[in-house]
Amino acid sequence: MYYQSQQAIKAIILLMFSGFIFRLHHTGEIIMFINPQYTAFSQIASILFLFLFFIQVPRIFISKEQAEDHDYCTILGCNHEMIGVRTIPLKNVVIYFIIILPIVTGFLLPYKDLGAAEAVKRGICYTTNSTHTDHSGKVGTSNNVFHEMIGSPVLMLNNDNFSVFVNNILTYPEVFEGKPIELEGFIYMDETYSHEYPLLARFLVTHCVADAHVTGLLLSTDDKNRRNVDEWVRVNGEIKLMENAENTIPIVLVKQWKKIERPKATYIYP
Amino acid sequence: MIRRIEHNLAEITGFIVLASVIYLVVVNERWTLKIIVLPDSLLAINTIFLSILIEALPFVLIGVFIAGLIQVFVTEEHIKKLIPKNKLMAVGMSCMLGALFPACECGIVPIVRKLVYKGVPIFAGVGFLLTGPLINPIVIASTYMAFGQDVRIALWRMGLGLLIAIVIAMIISFLFKGNQLKKTTNLPELDQSTYRFPLLLRIKAMLIHSVDEFFDVAKYLIIGAMLAAFVQTYVSTNTLIGMGQGVVYSTAMMMGLAYLLSLCSEADAFIGASFRHVFPETSLLGFLIYGPMLDLKNTIMMMAVFKLRFVVILMVIITLSVFGILMFVHPWV
Numbered sequence: 139m140y141y142q143s144q145q146a147i148k149a150i151i152l153l154m155f156s157g158f159i160f161r162l163h164h165t166g167e168i169i170m171f172i173n174p175q176y177t178a179f180s181q182i183a184s185i186l187f188l189f190l191f192f193i194q195v196p197r198i199f200i201s202k203e204q205a206e207d208h209d210y211c212t213i214l215g216c217n218h219e220m221i222g223v224r225t226i227p228l229k230n231v232v233i234y235f236i237i238i239l240p241i242v243t244g245f246l247l248p249y250k251d252l253g254a255a256e257a258v259k260r261g262i263c264y265t266t267n268s269t270h271t272d273h274s275g276k277v278g279t280s281n282n283v284f285h286e287m288i289g290s291p292v293l294m295l296n297n298d299n300f301s302v303f304v305n306n307i308l309t310y311p312e313v314f315e316g317k318p319i320e321l322e323g324f325i326y327m328d329e330t331y332s333h334e335y336p337l338l339a340r341f342l343v344t345h346c347v348a349d350a351h352v353t354g355l356l357l358s359t360d361d362k363n364r365r366n367v368d369e370w371v372r373v374n375g376e377i378k379l380m381e382n383a384e385n386t387i388p389i390v391l392v393k394q395w396k397k398i399e400r401p402k403a404t405y406i407y408p
Numbered sequence: 409m410i411r412r413i414e415h416n417l418a419e420i421t422g423f424i425v426l427a428s429v430i431y432l433v434v435v436n437e438r439w440t441l442k443i444i445v446l447p448d449s450l451l452a453i454n455t456i457f458l459s460i461l462i463e464a465l466p467f468v469l470i471g472v473f474i475a476g477l478i479q480v481f482v483t484e485e486h487i488k489k490l491i492p493k494n495k496l497m498a499v500g501m502s503c504m505l506g507a508l509f510p511a512c513e514c515g516i517v518p519i520v521r522k523l524v525y526k527g528v529p530i531f532a533g534v535g536f537l538l539t540g541p542l543i544n545p546i547v548i549a550s551t552y553m554a555f556g557q558d559v560r561i562a563l564w565r566m567g568l569g570l571l572i573a574i575v576i577a578m579i580i581s582f583l584f585k586g587n588q589l590k591k592t593t594n595l596p597e598l599d600q601s602t603y604r605f606p607l608l609l610r611i612k613a614m615l616i617h618s619v620d621e622f623f624d625v626a627k628y629l630i631i632g633a634m635l636a637a638f639v640q641t642y643v644s645t646n647t648l649i650g651m652g653q654g655v656v657y658s659t660a661m662m663m664g665l666a667y668l669l670s671l672c673s674e675a676d677a678f679i680g681a682s683f684r685h686v687f688p689e690t691s692l693l694g695f696l697i698y699g700p701m702l703d704l705k706n707t708i709m710m711m712a713v714f715k716l717r718f719v720v721i722l723m724v725i726i727t728l729s730v731f732g733i734l735m736f737v738h739p740w741v
Contacts, residue, residue, distance in 0.1 A: 170459075171458060187469075193618075
């Protein structure tokens with residue numbers, strides 16, 4: 139009976155991957171990494187890793203007969219030489235170290251929600267994002283949402299409708315001028331675009347956190363205390379229009395301002 | 409009795425390991441390192457790094473399973489029969505196949521490697537490699553959604569992407585002979601005789617190949633994801649945008665950005681769309697077409713599989729073709 143240490147390491151790594159992904163789903167922390175719509179994929183991945191672990195386990199020990207039998211090498215691969223199996227070459231040690239890295243950092247380091255510091259590094263979009271000027275009700279499939287928005291006395295933004303509502307407001311600012319609005323998010327100051335206005339922002343995660351991008355509305359307020367970057371707030375206000383060099387930008391005139399706790403799910407999944 | 413234990417040693421060890429991991433995962437609390445205070449940016453890198461991995465792993469697993477399948481069940485004769493003799497036909501076929509095949513740019517590398525190893529000409533392999541992640545139903549749908557239900561960009565992306573991929577594959581067909589694979593890859597000897605083994609053994613062989621393939625690919629995926637996370641955390645897109653104007657500059661910029669960010673092609677349209685108000689559509693197309701063909705993550709994976717010289721030349725050809733063709737069609741976009 140021969141013990142193959144490299145096969146054993148591989149088996150343990152496969153199981154650790156399976157366990158790591160399983161634990162993320164078990165604790166619900168998976169939504170800090172990917173859009174919940176796609177969780178099924180990574181659940182399948184977790185199961186596949188477990189399955190591969192079971193495939194790998196019988197390779198840890200091979201009997202003397204198997205070790206000397208080269209009959210199946212053409213199909214199974216001939217990697218059961220008995221010389222030097224006990225010492226792992228340095229190159230392979232490095233490889234296993236690299237592969238184990240995400241599991242180690244994944245288990246040991248705390249996870250971080252993206253905030254204003256990361257928003258600065260990313261593209262941001264709060265100006266009119268389309269060039270067409272005809273407002274003749276041609277709003278594509280978000281037509282229903284658009285009419286619902288016009289019909290409602292106060293625009294109440296929540297996690298489900300945030301991106302659609304903000305998008306509509308940015309695209310057709312004139313239509314929503316004077317409309318009361320209520321929304322929450324974190325405060326973010328953009329150096330390049332809005333020196334004097336803070337932005338009430340949220341991160342949109344389409345697929346995974348790597349493609350997170352910021353969306354939100356500018357706030358018009360005189361209070362200097364309302365510029366604490368990364369502070370979560372709930373704002374009541376009214377949509378006003380602001381003319382700048384090229385286009386019209388909607389801005390929320392703040393009437394009520396309330397600090398809130400950082401929510402459990404900080405991202406929005408469109 | 410001892411003999412019996414020895415016989416089941418593998419199963420027993422496996423069971424013990426399994427039980428302890430389940431215990432760790434379900435019962436135990438996480439031992440987060442709270443004592444060591446790490447800078448926020450490092451934690452952000454870790455989070456982005458893990459998210460890229462978690463997103464990519466399912467597709468990589470599918471990739472290695474298909475690679476294992478090809479290794480065991482597809483022989484050189486099959487390939488010879490299926491691939492047309494005519495170069496142009498072969499390129500067209502591989503690009504079409506890639507367009508129908510939903511894949512991620514990292515999951516497709518092991519598949520292409522196995523196909524080329526089994527005798528698919530290198531230019532056909534490249535065609536498949538380029539169109540696989542770029543053109544597929546999911547990508548088209550997400551592009552359509554990201555650009556506000558505007559079908560134009562999605563069609564341009566698909567059509568131009570296909571054209572560029574065919575051009576690149578044709579150029580490769582004139583420049584390179586041979587399979588361009590690295591010599592060191594420890595694949596078992598090629599043979600036509602796997603059919604003499606029973607089906608069950610062949611399935612087992614396929615799964616074992618998948619495991620080895622995974623370990624072959626995973627290290628490069630992890631290094632690539634790490635680099636991409638690093639770039640995402642430290643490189644500010646706003647400063648890049650502020651550096652210059654004009655369609656030539658902005659297209660080059662967007663292509664560079666696509667390369668560095670290494671986004672999955674299913675999600676990159678949403679990032680591309682957020683640059684809509686700053687850049688012309690040609691530059692956005694540069695971002696959308698170049699990204700799935702070539703990025704930081706898959707460069708490292710290709711270097712693991714193909715000869716360095718081939719990878720470098722392929723990168724130059726892809727870059728020049730995408731840029732050149734985009735500049736050419738710019739007046740019509």
